[in-house]
Amino acid sequence: MNQHTRFNLPICLAVEEDAFFRSDEIIKRYIPEIIGQKTLIISEEFLIGIYQEKIGEISRDFGGAEIYAMDGASFDEAVAIAKKVCVEDIKVIIGIGGGRVLDTAKYAAHISKAVYICMPTSLSNDSLASPFAVLETYGKARKTLDCKIPTAIIVDTNMIVNAPQEQTLSGIGDTIAKHTALFDWKLAAEKGSERIDDFAYALSRMSYDSVYHCNQQDMKSRVFIRILSRALVMGGLAMEIAGSSRPCSGSEHLFAHAIEEHYTDIKITHGLAVAMGSIPACIFQGQDPSGLVSFFRTHGLKTDPMAYGIDEEMFADIWEKARTVRPGRITILDQVPTDRVQLSEIYKRMREEA
Numbered sequence: 328m329n330q331h332t333r334f335n336l337p338i339c340l341a342v343e344e345d346a347f348f349r350s351d352e353i354i355k356r357y358i359p360e361i362i363g364q365k366t367l368i369i370s371e372e373f374l375i376g377i378y379q380e381k382i383g384e385i386s387r388d389f390g391g392a393e394i395y396a397m398d399g400a401s402f403d404e405a406v407a408i409a410k411k412v413c414v415e416d417i418k419v420i421i422g423i424g425g426g427r428v429l430d431t432a433k434y435a436a437h438i439s440k441a442v443y444i445c446m447p448t449s450l451s452n453d454s455l456a457s458p459f460a461v462l463e464t465y466g467k468a469r470k471t472l473d474c475k476i477p478t479a480i481i482v483d484t485n486m487i488v489n490a491p492q493e494q495t496l497s498g499i500g501d502t503i504a505k506h507t508a509l510f511d512w513k514l515a516a517e518k519g520s521e522r523i524d525d526f527a528y529a530l531s532r533m534s535y536d537s538v539y540h541c542n543q544q545d546m547k548s549r550v551f552i553r554i555l556s557r558a559l560v561m562g563g564l565a566m567e568i569a570g571s572s573r574p575c576s577g578s579e580h581l582f583a584h585a586i587e588e589h590y591t592d593i594k595i596t597h598g599l600a601v602a603m604g605s606i607p608a609c610i611f612q613g614q615d616p617s618g619l620v621s622f623f624r625t626h627g628l629k630t631d632p633m634a635y636g637i638d639e640e641m642f643a644d645i646w647e648k649a650r651t652v653r654p655g656r657i658t659i660l661d662q663v664p665t666d667r668v669q670l671s672e673i674y675k676r677m678r679e680e681a
């Protein structure tokens with residue numbers, strides 16, 4: 328296979344102030360052939376209410392596109408949307424929303440082979456440009472499904488500045504987690520279970536560096552939002568190039584998956600869970616976590632487990648479950664034995680330092 332056909336890249340990545348008011352002009356610059364094609368806008372009821380004006384204008388700009396309020400981020404919903412797209416000869420899907428909407432729209436576009444335009448209303452994780460969609464399969468059980476990345480990504484910095492702060496913090500957490508993820512990826516490669524793709528590695532490292540070493544620390548500034556948007560997109564593209572989530576997901580993600588799958592009552596976003604997991608992961612890896620700790624503190628990102636109702640016993644159990652939540656995925660957890668004394672020390676330290 329030709330080297331260059333192994334992966335796809337989006338044709339358009341626009342990160343601009345008020346971009347949602349000019350989305351048709353932006354698309355016209357990059358992919359003029361899709362203007363005038365039958366388009367479906369996918370969002371959620373409450374977002375359609377909040378952003379009535381913007382979504383209404385986007386609909387008009389795309390030839391009176393139908394606005395579809397999706398029911399839930401499930402496999403069945405994505406398939407139902409894909410069916411509608413195929414039956415009604417719709418050629419373009421625009422997803423407007425957070426992770427749930429974007430994953431559902433991305434998968435619906437993947438199945439129906441429609442062009443997919445991704446328009447995030449918040450930056451909570453790196454799934455916006457990733458080749459995966461996390462959807463509910465049976466009941467609340469979720470699965471990560473392979474899919475095509477978006478053709479166009481349009482980020483409206485004004486929109487993100489006004490999104491709930493917790494969403495942006497979550498996006499920061501998912502970016503900073505790449506530090507421990509990349510360590511684990513290298514480790515897995517040394518064990519012969521993975522192959523490092525240097526370009527994907529560099530891209531993910533740069534994504535992390537751009538946020539970690541950013542001089543602008545005001546999360547509400549447009550400069551920071553632009554940097555974070557690009558960092559999250561680059562993380563997604565690193566996964567596309569590597570053909571796996573390894574450049575962005577290591578033992579800190581196993582910790583988050585263990586919460587998501589075994590402690591469904593804990594209310595914590597994905598990005599905040601991986602941020603919390605990255606501190607112990609760093610320690611297991613023999614790295615000094617103090618840089619991460621002070622970064623999180625500077626940004627007001629809470630990593631005290633108790634802030635999310637995680638007591639010491641649960642904390643230890645989550646790490647135990649993290650070992651088995653993705654069998655075959657080699658990380659530092661395969662190298663370090665369970666040490667309840669060490670976990671207890673880490674827990675106390677995280678409570679004190681947060």
Ligand SMILES: [Zn+2]
Pocket residue numbers: 452453501575576580597601
């Ligand atoms: Zn993640």
